[in-house]
Amino acid sequence: MTERPPAIETMPDGTTLRHPVPSDHPRLQLALADWWGGQGGAVGAAQRRLLVPRLFLQHFADTSYVVERADRTLQAFLIGFLSQTDPDTAYIHFVGVCPEGQRNGLGSALYRRFFNAVGTLGRTRIRCITSPGNLDSIAYHTRMGFRMEPGDRLDQGVPVHLDYDGPGLDRVSFIREL
Amino acid sequence: MTERPPAIETMPDGTTLRHPVPSDHPRLQLALADWWGGQGGAVGAAQRRLLVPRLFLQHFADTSYVVERADRTLQAFLIGFLSQTDPDTAYIHFVGVCPEGQRNGLGSALYRRFFNAVGTLGRTRIRCITSPGNLDSIAYHTRMGFRMEPGDRLDQGVPVHLDYDGPGLDRVSFIREL
Numbered sequence: 001m002t003e004r005p006p007a008i009e010t011m012p013d014g015t016t017l018r019h020p021v022p023s024d025h026p027r028l029q030l031a032l033a034d035w036w037g038g039q040g041g042a043v044g045a046a047q048r049r050l051l052v053p054r055l056f057l058q059h060f061a062d063t064s065y066v067v068e069r070a071d072r073t074l075q076a077f078l079i080g081f082l083s084q085t086d087p088d089t090a091y092i093h094f095v096g097v098c099p100e101g102q103r104n105g106l107g108s109a110l111y112r113r114f115f116n117a118v119g120t121l122g123r124t125r126i127r128c129i130t131s132p133g134n135l136d137s138i139a140y141h142t143r144m145g146f147r148m149e150p151g152d153r154l155d156q157g158v159p160v161h162l163d164y165d166g167p168g169l170d171r172v173s174f175i176r177e178l
Numbered sequence: 179m180t181e182r183p184p185a186i187e188t189m190p191d192g193t194t195l196r197h198p199v200p201s202d203h204p205r206l207q208l209a210l211a212d213w214w215g216g217q218g219g220a221v222g223a224a225q226r227r228l229l230v231p232r233l234f235l236q237h238f239a240d241t242s243y244v245v246e247r248a249d250r251t252l253q254a255f256l257i258g259f260l261s262q263t264d265p266d267t268a269y270i271h272f273v274g275v276c277p278e279g280q281r282n283g284l285g286s287a288l289y290r291r292f293f294n295a296v297g298t299l300g301r302t303r304i305r306c307i308t309s310p311g312n313l314d315s316i317a318y319h320t321r322m323g324f325r326m327e328p329g330d331r332l333d334q335g336v337p338v339h340l341d342y343d344g345p346g347l348d349r350v351s352f353i354r355e356l
Contacts, residue, residue, distance in 0.1 A: 029344045050228040053343045059261040059269055083237040084259055091237055165231045166207045 005061075014070035017113070020057045020077065024066055027074045028052060028096075035096050039134070052079060052094055063090065063117055065110055075101050078110040082118060083127075090118035092128040111144055119178045126178065129171040132160045138172060146174035183239075192248035195291070198235045198255065202244055205252045206230060206274075213274050217312070230257060230272055241268065241295060243288055253279050256288040260296060261305075268296035270306040289322055297356045304356065307349040310338045316350060324352035 004023075007016040020028070032048040040047065056064065060081040067076040076097040083089040092114060097107045115126065128146070130137040132155055138148075151159030151172070164171035182201075185194040198206070210226040218225065234242065238259040245254040254275040261267040270292060275285045293304065306324070308315040310333055316326075329337030329350070342349035 025344075026341065047228055049344045050225055051231065053229065055269060055271065059259070059263050059267070061263045063262065081237070081262055084241065084262075085237050085239045089237070091233060093233065163204065166203075166227045 008065075015067050015075055016070075017065055017067050019061045020064050020066045020079075021061065022054055022057045024074075024077075025054045025057055028057070028066075028077060031074055031077065031096050031098065032094075035098055037099070048094075056081075056093065060093075063114065065113060067106065067110070074098065076106045076110060078114055080114050080118070082121065082123060086125075088123060089125045089127055090114070090121075090123040092126060107140070108144065115178055124178050126176045128174050129164070130174070132158055132170050132172050141174045144176070146176040149173040149175055186243075193245050193253055194248075195243055195245050197239045198242050198244045198257075199239065200232055200235045202252075202255075203232045203235055206235070206244075206255060209252055209255065209274050209276065210272075213276055215277070226272075234259075234271065238271075241292065243291060245284065245288070252276065254284045254288060256292055258292050258296070260299065260301060264303075266301060267303045267305055268292070268299075268301040270304060285318070286322065293356055302356050304354045306352050307342065308352070310336055310348050310350055319352045322354070324354040327351040327353055 004021055005019050007018050009017045011017070029049050029052070032052060033045040036044065036048065038044075056079050060079065063081055064079045065077065066074060068074055077095070078092065079094045080090060080092045083091055092111070095107060095110060118126070126146075128141070130141065132138075138158060142148075148159050151161045153160050153162065158172055161171050161173055163169060164173070182199055183197050185196050187195040189195070207227050207230070210230060211223040214222065214226065216222075234257045238257065241258045241260060243256045244252060246252055255273070256270065257272045258268060258270045261269055270289070273285060273288060296304070304324070306319070308319065310316075316336060320326075326337050329339045331338050331340065336350055339349050339351055341347060342351070
């Protein structure tokens with residue numbers, strides 16, 4: 001059995017919150033392919049997978065979290081880090097909640113835990129990005145207190161940064177003060 | 179004109195070494211597509227591009243470097259960071275040298291600069307990975323003092339970690355003590 005770090009918290013429903021370890025990577029890769037409702041098709045799944053290489057579980061585990069069920073299947077995760085260049089900023093790179101776990105506050109609980117953890121470490125600002133077409137994500141971040149940074153173009157009220165992460169990879173940029 | 183950080187060093191041939199800024203990202207994306215001799219075709223180029231999202235230039239600039247010519251075209255880059263989870267380790271994520279700049283010591287100079295920078299910050303170990311098929315990269319890292327970590331399988335003497343970064347994304351893992 002692979003060694004795992006101790007649980008940070010065990011919930012009444014038997015789910016456990018802990019920091020990730022590198023051996024969580026295959027399960028995370030499956031989640032990245034499966035949990036987004038097929039958004040972007042096979043290309044979208046491959047892009048999400050490439051955005052979470054193993055290095056995040058190796059080197060940014062202490063500000064990242066996984067939630068797993070009693071049977072050790074994955075229910076949710078948050079990958080975040082402290083900006084090395086900007087000592088005020090922490091960054092949320094990727095958050096996923098399994099389809100049957102959505103709309104029950106699990107994602108928000110992970111965000112709040114990250115806010116608390118990085119706030120304790122002196123960070124005062126959180127940044128993250130999403131795709132302009134992911135309207136659920138945009139609405140969600142707005143509810144969570146993020147504001148959208150001005151972009152290159154307004155698209156139905158959404159400020160879009162064109163080619164932000166490469167050719168064709170437009171993004172919406174969020175910021176939230178703690 | 180986009181603001182750039184001051185040069186760390188200006189070489190006799192007019193090239194300049196400095197830390198990257200987010201506005202370097204489009205040039206880096208072009209380099210990732212063009213500098214690898216077409217390795218992996220269009221899929222390989224897309225994979226390399228997705229592995230260097232803008233966040234590395236925003237949040238890990240202080241342990242990353244670009245070399246540009248007097249006409250401001252890009253000649254080489256190194257993207258690296260300090261492990262947040264392991265206080266002894268620094269990680270080199272991606273290094274590129276333009277084809278006409280290879281075999282003149284530019285890559286090695288960037289590696290040595292990174293070793294010095296992170297050594298000064300107390301790091302004693304450097305990690306990085308490469309693809310098993312990239313024999314030039316494997317030979318290069320061996321010459322630079324890296325050793326290969328044991329993998330899941332030996333492939334013509336090369337220890338391969340299967341599906342290291344996701345399905346089909348095998349990797350060779352390097353480590354070097356400072």
